[in-house]
Amino acid sequence: MSSTPSTATSDAVVDSEIAIEQAHVDRVYGELGKAGERAGLVAADGLARGRTDRTGDIRDEEITGLFERDALVFNAARRQAALDTQYEGLVFGRLDIAHPTLGRGAQDGPDWWRGREREVRYIGRLGVRDEDYEPLVIDWRAPAAAAFYRATPVVPHDVIRRRVLRSQGTTVVGIEDDLMVAEAPDDLVIIGDGALMAALTRSRGAQMRDIVATIQQHQDEAIRAPSRGVTEITGGPGTGKTVVALHRAAYLLYSERRRFEGGGILVVGPSTAYTAYIERVLPSLGEESVTLRSVGDLVDAVSATRLDRPEVAAVKGSLRIRNLLGRAASAAVPGGPDSFRAFVGGQAISLGPEVLAGVRGRALRGHARNLAVDAARNLLAEAGWASHRTGQRADFLEAFEQSLAVDEFMAQWWPQLDPREILLWLTDTDLTYRLGRGALTDDECAAVAMSMREALESGEWSVADAALIDELAVRLGPVKDDRDEERGFYEIDELDSLSAGEFRELGNPYAAPAAAGQRAGTPRELLLRGRIGEPGDYAHILIDEAQDLSPMQWRMVGRRGEWASWTVVGDAAQASWDHPAEAARAREAAFGSALRRHFHMATNYRNAREIFDYARDVILPVLPDADIPVAVRETGVSPVEASLDPDPVAAVQAALDALGREVDGSIAVITPIRYADRLAPLRGRLDGRVQVLDPLSVKGLEFDATVVVDPEAIAAESPGGIRVLYVALTRAAHRMTVLRPA
Structure with missing residues (x-):
């Protein structure tokens, strides 16, 4: 031997x-x-x-x-x-x-x-x-x-x-x-x-490769950890946290298929770019029965990719906004009737604003708004009887129940409300001031109102709006449809595709015609398309880039995992959410008393040592306790720094040409908002290898090479500041070029 x-x-x-x-x-x-x-x-x-x-x-x-x-x-x-x-x-x-x-x-x-x-x-x-x-x-x-x-x-x-x-x-x-x-x-x-x-050393493609052939021992321990409770996987950039978590999902389905396939596994990522990047990993591991959603896609009928300005996202993500939403969910419908006048059983009934406000308050005690319509009608009838008290009470209440005038009034005063319509009420700055008083500052209320007007102009919700819609959906309850039993099989699909406004118009013969601006195809129609369904309850929830979730987003995710086990992946040094203590409290509320276990990944397999050293020197002066992994691979090539002036497009194109000769795989241009429109035409260059992305959309992604445009502007424009720049600087496996204004 x-x-x-x-x-x-x-x-x-x-x-x-x-x-x-x-x-x-x-x-x-x-x-x-x-x-x-x-x-x-x-x-x-x-x-x-x-x-x-x-x-x-x-x-x-x-x-x-x-x-x-x-x-x-x-x-x-x-x-x-x-x-x-x-x-x-x-x-x-x-x-x-x-x-x-x-x-x-x-x-x-x-x-x-x-x-x-x-x-x-x-x-x-x-x-x-x-x-x-x-x-x-x-x-x-x-x-x-x-x-x-x-x-x-x-x-x-x-x-x-x-x-x-x-x-x-x-x-x-x-x-x-x-x-x-x-x-x-x-x-x-x-x-x-x-x-x-x-x-x-192999090149990256447009989608994430699984690591099933090269899983290391410490990664395998996290993958095969017991399913119960909360399994937290932490580590710095490039440590394989995401792929370990995805392999864990595949392992759980294999080892406890009846539980997890029946209850479902939900994978939540930071963006649609991320979900597109990882979508082939689980099928390649033999699993198709996993729901993959970005944070902006968690609510049915809402698919949000637009990002709010950092100061607006901070307000929408804070738990303080719940006070505004709660008041909005119980407020009178803007433009709705503020008094009730009708002949009922031969009697003239007149109820003023104070009486209606009292009825509304009593009806909402212990009831979601959409489910309280019968209670509201009954209380309105009692108020009508109390205002007159002529004849027999039973006769009056029966006449009230059968009154077409009451039907028409209720349709306008207590309509079935889609939570997205409540948010559109907030386009009115004065109303937002009133609803937000004591919970938000006037400047914050104005910022929320402006953001809702931006949504109405663009026909796109923001990613932060999804959590607000989910919060309101719980407070309102599902839209009640009394006609379900009368609908044919083919009618159901057709009606379910209507907006809430169209539904009410079809279901209420006394409703006024919709305004021209609310017709299908307008931005408003795009915002209200489809139905908001029940959130669903999963057996296991996997959250990647968990450090980015706002407190309101944690509440949204938590509603989908009341009885779930969890896999949570993150790195505090890469957080784009700037209030970690509030987010931590919301996260713990979502987990409840479940058992916790922790796995730490300390080896950077993605970045060449030269690239990671560059990024490390950026983050440590700002965050001295950042989780810094050890890069295990060297290329002998340091990141290149060059000028963005005088023509940013030409500078980026030159950098791409040079990188295209050095690497065979994917290349990303990571740009702040100020250059995004000018650099967008570079997408698809070099035989489709080039992507142009904003700093928040590269979370969880990796490329063979990157061009990082104006790093100081990236830090200034991003909610996480230097932490988001750190993310941008750690996306490249082999080569990186950094372009700065002269």
């Missing part, structure tokens, strides 16, 4: 090892093809079971046949979809294991593997067995695969060699080995310098 591992350098040896692995991979794909054929046969059998020629009444056994058909076809289609998505890199790992034998169980000494029975175990994205039910590939989430991630030379877990296979489609194109022993068997060939560093 040799005293040192044999490291293969000859192309012939490498090709021979690749051929060995290719033979096994070919066998796996052969079995995968057979599995696909079996899934097709199951689907055909399911369709046959449910076939019937009867056109009249269907017997119970035929209903059972239809049910069996649907179940078989559904499961066959699901299995086929799983098989179809696994063709890229299905088999990515191999373990050479030495099993303990009697009297030889300890792993002592450099040759602990001697005398042990050896096994080869392949690891992949999906478990595959042959016709004799022998495993050809073990699912990476299975306990038998854990050693692939946890084995180290110190604690080898019976592993002699760990091999990572790199594939293109069904073809093995490269292998990298990690040796867990000091003295290896002569028949084991060791290829390359280690799988992790090889993976780190």
Whole structure:
């Protein structure tokens, strides 16, 4: 036996090892093809079971046949979809294991593997067995695969060699080995310098790559942590927090599928750019049953990407705004009737503003507004009777209930309200002053009113507005639709697509026609499109960039996880929310008394050391206690600094041309708002490799190279100041250019 591992350098040896692995991979794909054929046969059998020629009444056994058909076809289609998505890199790992034998169980000494029975175990994205039910590939989430991630030379877990296979489609194109022993068997060939560093040098694409083949031991511990309670994953930029969390979601679905697939897993990210970036990771790991939303997309029928100015976002995110929203939810409808006059049962009834205000206050005690309409009508009837007291009370109340005049009044005085309409009331600055008095300053009230006018002009809600809409939805309750029982199947979809204003117009024959500015296609119609549904309750919630959530956003997320377990990912040094203590209180309220566990990631795998040192020198003077990871990779190339003058577009284009020659993958131009419009046409340059993004939209993203435009302006314009600039400076893996005004 040799005293040192044999490291293969000859192309012939490498090709021979690749051929060995290719033979096994070919066998796996052969079995995968057979599995696909079996899934097709199951689907055909399911369709046959449910076939019937009867056109009249269907017997119970035929209903059972239809049910069996649907179940078989559904499961066959699901299995086929799983098989179809696994063709890229299905088999990515191999373990050479030495099993303990009697009297030889300890792993002592450099040759602990001697005398042990050896096994080869392949690891992949999906478990595959042959016709004799022998495993050809073990699912990476299975306990038998854990050693692939946890084995180290110190604690080898019976592993002699760990091999990572790199594939293109069904073809093995490269292998990298990690040796867990000091003295290896002569028949084991060791290829390359280690799988992790090889993976780190590869180019990034437009979407995040999973790290399933290169998960490290400390990451695997977080991925496989118990599901209950709150699992917090912290660490500085580039430490793999996001991909660890996503792999954890896939692991939870595998290990406790009934619980998490039934209850659902919600993944919340900071932006739509982020969700687009990560959307392929979970399917590539064999999981499709996860809901992926940005913070601006959490509320049904609301998809917000617009960002408020920092000072406005600070007001909307603070818990102080709840007082304004609570008052708005119970206020009289602007422009609605302030008195009630009608003939009821032959009697003239007149109720003034004070009486109506009293009725409204009593009706709302313990009731959500949209659900209190019956209580309000009953109290209004009692007030009408108390104002006259002529005749029999029962006769009067019955006449009141049947009165068309009362119907028309109620439709205008107590309409069913969409929470988004309440926010549009706040376009009136004077009303906002009245509702916000004592909770917000006059300047803050004016800023909120102006932001709502901006929404009405643009037809776009802001990301911060989503949490306000959700808060109001709870206070108002769902829009009550008494006509549901009368609607046909096809009418339901059509009516559910209407705005709340259109719904009330159709449902109330006494309502005035909508104003021209409220017709479909106007900004107002865009803001009110669709229906606000129930928030939903998930079994597990995963939040990335959690340090950015405002207190109001924590309340919004918390409503979706009352009984959930949590995975929370963040780094305080990268926060764009500037009031961490208030956010922490809201976060703890969302978690409740659940058990907490914490995992810390301390190694920066993304940034070359030269790039991260540049970013570190920016953040430490401002935040001395920032969580600074250790960068493990060097390129020998320092970030380039250049002038943005005299033509910013030309300067950025020159930087892109230079970077395009140095890297093969993605390049991002990270720009403050002041340059965004001028630099937008650069998007898609270099054969589609270039993106132009604002600093907040790059949260959670990474690129091969970046051009950071006017870093001082980025800090000045961003709610998190230098912390947001720190984010921008840590997005590049290999190259970074920083452009400053002269």
